[in-house]
Amino acid sequence: MMQSPKVTLFGAAGEVTGSCTLVESEFSRVLVDFGMFQGAPEQELRNADPPPIDFAKLDAVVLTHAHVDHCGRLGMLSRLGFNGPIIVSDATSEILPRVLRSSATLQFVRVEEHGAGTAPSFEVLEPAHLMQSSRARDVPPVVLFGHRDADRVAKMVRAIPWSAWHELPGGMRVRLHHACHVVGAASVELELEHGGARRRVLCSGDIGPFDNPLLAAHQWPERAPDLVVMECTNGHRSLREKDAVRTFDAVVHDAVANGRRLLFPVFALGRAQQLQQHFARLSRDGALDGFQVYLDSGMAVHGATVLERHPRLLAPGPQRMMLRGESPL
Template sequence: MQQETRAKLQFWGAAGTVTGSKTLVRYNNKKVLVDCGMFQGLKELRLKNRDDFPINPSEIDAVILTHAHLDHCGMLPALVKNGFAGTIHCTAPTAELAKIILLDSAKIQEEEAEDANKRGYSSHKEAKPLYDRQDAELVFPLFKIHDNSEYVFIDQEIKFQFHHAGHILGAAMVEMELGEDTIVFSGDIGRQKPHLLYPPKKLEKADYIVLESTYGNRNHPDEDPVEALERVILDTLDRQGILMIPTFAVERAQEIIYFIAKLRQQEKIPRIPFYLDSPMAKSATEVFYRFPDWHLLSNEDVQMMQDECTMIEDYYRSQMIIQDKKPKIVLAGSGMITGGRILYYLQKHMGNPNNTILLAGFQAEGTRGRSLMNGEKELKFFGDWYQLKAKVEHLNTLSAHGDQTDLLDWVGQFEKRPKKVFLNHGEPMASHCLALKLKDTLNLDAEETKMGLTYRL
């Protein structure tokens, strides 16, 4: 077989949109998939999860997983179910978190399919999950764990290293060497000064960069997140209300617990009940505690978080808290209100103007969280419409994604000028604005990637 001397990239997802990250690298007759994420948000995107993979998964030699968010790892069970049997390379925290997230994803799909069939609100003759828990379990033996800066060889001509990305626990950027060329995949890159994690690694050289662009068209507000949380909490308590925070199980939940625990210990807010009602976030928080070398929290910080926040796992206790109308702070998944226990809180409490819903991160197009951000006054879930009377707040200062300035600064620090920057993981306007900025401020060739197109390096 003739060797492919030029590397090729093909974007199977997260091109022109934020979710569904999958990038195929072809070089030296090898096929390596960077991430295998699930499409989320708009129905037209979610339907893509049902499409066949562009090539037979059995032809893929390896997967490199940047981190454990569902939009980066959520289709691994489908990949394995359809024939992939290679190695999935990742960091240790990513492996542990991915196990939690994939099992939860499978469980939710099974339950939603069963409920849709029972209540008859599926548009399909029979609703079926993309994969079940047994499928998810088949992924885990394929994980191979690596430390940051460890060289990993796919073959003689393909090797890579992981480096801190500053996004969530275990998240890594990928520095890949293809023969004499170096291509860096940013993965999801965090703020220059993350609250709980080590900052994104500054690298010296790259011939090509695949760069996320979630916030490529804007910068985050300067407001201190602790002060912002204090303001929202006190405002809600002035109305004797309930503060409901739809939360991402990994990183965002731990950040918010840490900040609110500090406010409680400093007596800046009253000691009303404070709950994390998310079995997945509870499990993720326990993983966070088990990997102290991957975050900046001290033992005292961890103890404070454990002391100040009550973690709920039991379904019946969760139902008791949901029915209770007294003031409290509740974190519950999911972060974009696409499912999870937060829906039961909203069902009971979003019709009360004394209550507050605090959106604490990016809300993808087509999600209920984005609907609330856009000012819509009713949400549909469980087959019914629910009126919104609660106050809606949005806290951008807690984003785990770097903003436009963070992204430009990170790209600007490369000593060797990249030949090209490929922009992915962004809505069209965000990617377009970042492409213009990269050209105008750094004089770089930047291209907005298109789904399914092949790019020769």
């Protein structure tokens, strides 16, 4: 008999991407996140090598949020023998099928580009130990799953209400707490029977920045869990949203005044909606003066639409705007 619930990290341990955490008790096993390894080609090749988990024996997969380093390998699940529910928040259920499909498309595009010799050229500048990896562009990219797999897996997605316990097939219970990170993001709390006692494990998922002007404040469980699995990508930095906003405003004012063009490479979920909110604010303040703003990402537009459908996920100010029939975005 196991002495305590067992937690195994198959990715995002000592690195940033590839989140995949197995939580096991005597009677049940649940996987939290199944994300892609991203970065240099040799990192990405690791995606084709699934962790040593008996996927057919998992009771459920629970997803914290729809960033690819957390959800990017879900499309492989049916091929790996998993046939249970994929538990997500309501907002994530509206985003995930689209992320899976576009991920499948992107994988095929990369194979085609590689075959045609049109793949983008790049050089790794940091970290130093990956600088050799530029050579690895000769390695053909792998296709992990196709559109049919993505659609099959999308049918396994089950949205559950926020903050309420939900019973899983093997006897564990799961509860989602709003995580102030991107639309639909959750911290996952699992309660499991072990050695005659109930134990609680909290997987934080990605969290922060906390003074986010767009999203509601983070929710925490009312009682401390027995074990916390905490992401700490930015744990060594103090991220000050106010300083970032001041810099952003100054850059935009300069561009408007001097006829410059700005290009912002951003994550489609998260930063894109935050920038939209700041541009909308500057527009309402009359500071854009005819300056045109283009958002070149269907996924980013979709993320904004989903956020507007779930005003309870918004910070108080944007939520009040929605109630007045205006969009903060």
